[in-house]
Amino acid sequence: MKNHEIKFRDPLNKYSILIGKNTLKFLPKKIKLLCPGTKKIALIVDQNVPGRIKKLLNSKLKKYDKLFLSFNASEKFKSFKSVDFYLNKLLDKNFNRSDLVIAVGGGITGDTVGFVASIYKRGINFINIPTTLLAQVDSAVGGKTGVNSVHGKNLIGSFYQPRLVISDTIFLKSLPKKEIVCGYAEILKHSIIKDKSFFNWLKKNTQKILSIDLKVMAYAIKKSCEIKMYFVNKDVNEKGLRMSLNFGHTFAHAIEVKNNYSKKITHGEAVLSGMILAARLSHFKKICNSKILDEIEKIYKNNNLTYTYEKFSKSRSIEELIPFLKYDKKNNDDKINFILLKKIGQTTRPNKNKISSNELRKYSKIISQY
Secondary structure (H helix, E strand, C coil), X not given: CCCEEXXXXXXXXXXXEEEECCHHHHHHHHHHHHCCCCCEEEXXXXXXXXXXXXXXXXXXXXXXXXXXXXXXXXXXXXXXXXXXXXXXXXXXXXCCCCCEEEEEECHHHHXXXXXXXXXXXXXXXXXXXXXXHHHHHHHCCCCEEEEEECCEEEEEEEECCCCEEEEEHXXXXXXXHHHHHHHHHHHXXXXXXXXXXXXXXXXXXXXXXXXXXXXXXXXXXXXXXXXXXXXXHHCCXXXXXXXXXXXXXXXXXXXXXXXXXXXXXXXXXXXXXXXXXXXXXXXXXXXXXXXXXXXXXXXXXXXXXCHHHHCCCCHHHHHHHXXXXXXXXXXXXXXXXXXXXXXXXXXXXXXXXXXXXXXXXXXXXXXXXX
């Protein structure tokens, strides 16, 4: 099976994303090349990662002084308290900036550990090894790090690029269906906002992704990373165009906060819900036509994903989200800043669709008609 490498470059940073089966074998060689001064490595590992992976990493990195630390990867532990804990562990062991921190786990792990790396002595070498489909196609790409607040998700953080990302597809075989759906949400989003031909490819191959066909998944991961990289390269610090990647996420984050980050609804399921709500809002605002909306809803129906948005197809459900929508980090005034859809492959520009709470209430009364 062919491995893929995607290269990120901006005026200040460059790194590679390695994608494919058994790409973990390249880790020792890459550390020697990218972090030649490293003597100590802290591996902060999602506690759900199989023990055999920890043993594999231990054997591959035997020439280094290693510190293995476990992480309880839930939204409730994506917090300042967790960050403080890991910072103190690194300080206790006197890690230098030339040493290395490696995150091994899903997006929550990568976001939290990346934030730790970004503020430890103003920046220590960081490598991300995402182990979930969601992390491989989304959070491991682009350099966003951060933690949650009682006021909302990802409101505290930094932009900090890793030295390397290794997306080994062997991790995906052990994931439950719910986690695969979670990652698929971001794959679908990337096609909707940028690439009609990729969207058409997903119409034919979604079932193969959901059934973990590694060859198909490697291509989907590559395409998703390339699309996200396109936006990141043009807007590294999310001042404008990169906000397009938040299509569906304004609703999704509100759903997650309202539900207190309950495991009953994953981030990906919230994004799948949010994209339908955003597409319907686009139709309500006469920005896209009904054919576009039907095309998106059809891919949900054909792959048994309608359950993700059915609970949010009533007026009351939308109204209950409004207080949480106000805290979205894209907002810069009293209105709620939405990314809406013109057609498959093209969204509205960021900051062009700011909607008041009153207008959203009007929308909520129409939602049940869809």
